Amino acid sequence: MxxxxxxxxxxxxxxxxxxxxxxxxxxxxxxxxxxxxxxxxxxxxxxxxxxxxxxxxxxxxxxxxxxxxxxxxxxxxxxxxxxxxxxxxxxHIQSFDSKGMVAVKNKEVNQQDIDRVIEAAKAIMIPADRMVLHVLPREFKIDQQDGITDPIGMMGVRLEANVHIVTASQSxxxxxxxxxxxxxxxxxxxxxxxVAVTKSVISSDEKNLGVCVADIGGGASKMVYLINGSVAHTSMVPVGGMHFTHDVAVGLRTPQVSAEILKKKHGCALATLVDEHESIEVDGVGGRKSRTVPRKELAHILEARAEEVLNMIAHDIKMSGLQPLLGSGLVITGGSSQLDGLIEMGEFIFDLPLRRGYPAxxxxxxxxxxxxxxxxxxxxxxxxxxxxxxxxxxxxxxxxxxxxxxxxxxxxxxxxxxxxxxxxxxxx
Ligand SMILES: Nc1ncnc2c1ncn2[C@@H]1O[C@H](COP(=O)(O)OP(=O)(O)OP(=O)(O)O)[C@@H](O)[C@H]1O
Ligand SMILES: [Mg+2]
Incomplete structure (x- = not known):
């Protein structure tokens, strides 16, 4: 070594x-x-x-x-x-909002007051088979003033915190x-x-303006909504890259391994972006000979699944009720976000600015x-x-x-x- x-x-x-x-x-x-x-x-x-x-x-x-x-x-x-x-x-991951309230000890809010108010917000019944993963502060309120993100040093009597609590199954x-x-x-x-994804693919400006990040992975697509710089909501849809690969394997009658390679190398989410004359070599299953197939055929298979995934994400955004607060729009990341043509298709589906997110x-x-x-x-x-x-x-x-x-x-x-x-x- x-x-x-x-x-x-x-x-x-x-x-x-x-x-x-x-x-x-x-x-x-x-x-x-x-x-x-x-x-x-x-x-x-x-x-x-x-x-x-x-x-x-x-x-x-x-x-x-x-x-x-x-x-x-x-x-x-x-x-x-x-x-x-x-x-x-x-x-098994669940998240919900909670509130806490404490009296400010020395009129000026310090770190101890913040720790106490977050502790108070955490003091809710959590079933024995679940554990708290995160307590994410959303905003603070001092006396009558709300919308405070950093209350340290501010004067007041009563400190309130709105937090987003994330729990996971113990087993x-x-x-x-x-x-x-x-x-x-x-x-x-x-x-x-x-939570991890938000630390790597978006800027602090995007966080403050409001943004949704969709991590389109292998087995699922996971969404996180950041409003005023903090996590306001998280969700998941059970569709990801494996479903694309499976569709290609079935649609082109080729082994999963070959389907995965074809998807990554020649895949495109929008068939109209593919030239009529382009062709690809497709392995046969069970020792059958390989065939030459138009690349457009692969794109048609991927297009149907891409439309489904993006529509599911669009539905999730609508159901969250947070769309009007997403000033910075939607950022897609994760391995499957790299599929060619996904951004072009997204422009038809989302009523939001859209970009790909890469690690910081x-x-x-x-x-x-x-x-x-x-x-x-x-x-x-x-x-x-x-x-x-x-x-x-x-x-x-x-x-x-x-x-x-x-x-x-x-x-x-x-x-x-x-x-x-x-x-x-x-x-x-
Ligand atoms: N260039 C590409 N075009 C299309 N798909 C791609 C490309 N590169 C990777 N992928 C797909 O990305 C998926 C893997 O992404 P990622 O590593 O983010 O998932 P994961 O973290 O393992 O899964 P999950 O987050 O769902 O548990 C695979 O399905 C892979 O085929
Ligand atoms: Mg992942």
């Missing part, structure tokens, strides 16, 4: 998607201005068959995919990974954690898929993670950095290539042990 050229602690994310497991390893570095930067050092991408719409259906298969993704990423990076930030998705999370631990990794944090800029192996399928994994890294920003802002830069928690560190680095201890206490 070659030594990595980057120093700083390892920060890694794991996105267990229904078509592929992605493990991204990075190092966090500080520039002269003390700004943190993510340098991607290793990537593992392994096709997955043990997950169906975000839920583990085969522990052994999922564990094996995670283990292989870990090995691939470690080999590429030249360093070890022992803990990962993990994305969670699936129909679905236990199964996911079990696979990760069996693969030799620890969970540093669990983050809802849609990182350093290192940026070309490996620039596709929409890495939106969640890269978003997880940004989320982890944001959550632990105090730690990273003052981290020593000579931590070598070891993980923040897992690997033994050099004794010569004086205050690292105490920083690790603080980080450990913060986490659990």
């Amino acid at each position: 070659s030594a990595s050229k980057y120093s700083g602690p390892v920060l890694a994310s794991l996105d267990i998607g229904s078509s592929a497991v992605k493990l991204v390893m990075s190092h966090v570095t500080l520039n002269e201005k003390n700004e943190t930067k993510i340098e991607v050092t290793g990537v593992g991408l392994v096709p997955n068959s043990g997950i169906k719409q975000g839920v583990v259906v085969n522990i052994e298969a999922t564990t094996e995919c995670i283990r292989r993704a870990k090995e691939e990423a470690e080999l590429m990076s030249g360093s070890k990974v022992s803990e990962v930030w993990v994305s969670v998705s699936g129909s 679905a999370i236990s199964n996911l954690t079990k696979c990760i631990e069996k693969a030799g990794l620890r969970v540093a944090g669990l983050v809802m898929d849609q 800029l990182v350093g290192g192996l940026k070309d490996v993670v620039k596709g929409g399928e890495f939106a969640t994994a890269i978003g997880l890294l940004f989320h982890a950095l944001e959550t632990k920003k105090d730690y990273y802002a003052q981290m020593p830069q000579d931590l070598s290539t070891t993980s923040l928690l897992g690997e033994a560190m050099s004794d010569s680095i004086g205050d690292v042990a105490s920083k690790m201890k603080k980080f450990f206490t913060d986490l659990f």
Whole structure:
């Protein structure tokens, strides 16, 4: 294993998607201005068959995919990974709004008041088989004034908070954690898929103006609505890239593997964009000979499914009641958003500005993670950095290539042990 050229602690994310497991390893570095930067050092991408719409259906298969993704990423990076930030998705995830209210202790709102009001908003009955994944503040109200996003330092007597609470099934999370631990990794944090995506594909201007992000993945399409900079609603429709591939396999009578390649290489969501004279080579099933087929035929098959998915997303936007607040429109991301012609088709379907979203800029192996399928994994890294920003802002830069928690560190680095201890206490 070659030594990595980057120093700083390892920060890694794991996105267990229904078509592929992605493990991204990075190092966090500080520039002269003390700004943190993510340098991607290793990537593992392994096709997955043990997950169906975000839920583990085969522990052994999922564990094996995670283990292989870990090995691939470690080999590429030249360093070890022992803990990962993990994305969670699936129909077991539920979200709802809640409110909390407290008296401001010293007339001026401070961080403790905010923590208390969020605690108060969290104080609701959650069934024993569910766990709280996130409490996302939407807006604060001080006395009669509402619409406050950052109340610190403001004067008042009564502080109220509107929050969006995300819960997950305890058993679905236990199964996911079990696979990760069996693969030799620890969970540093669990983050809802849609929350992670918002950290990587949209700008803060878009967030403030109101935007919907649709992550069109392999097994499902997941939506998140950001209004005034915070998550207002999340939802999911159970259609993704696998359905496109299945349609191609059936429609062109070709094996799934060949259908997947054809879709990615020659696919187009709008048949009118394809030249009449273009043709493609299609493998036969069960040893039958390959055939030459017009590329338009492939486009016609994909067009029907693309129209269905985009119409389902349009229906979801309508039902959310948030369309008038989406000043920045819709951003599509995820592996399947890369299908050619999808934006052109979307322009007919959505009454909103539409664009493709790619993972935010990182350093290192940026070309490996620039596709929409890495939106969640890269978003997880940004989320982890944001959550632990105090730690990273003052981290020593000579931590070598070891993980923040897992690997033994050099004794010569004086205050690292105490920083690790603080980080450990913060986490659990
Ligand atoms: N260029 C492309 N054109 C069309 N589809 C593509 C392209 N590249 C990738 N895909 C599709 O993207 C899907 C994988 O996307 P992604 O990695 O975002 O899904 P996932 O995270 O594994 O699934 P999920 O989020 O639903 O659990 C696959 O179905 C793949 O065929
Ligand atoms: Mg995904």
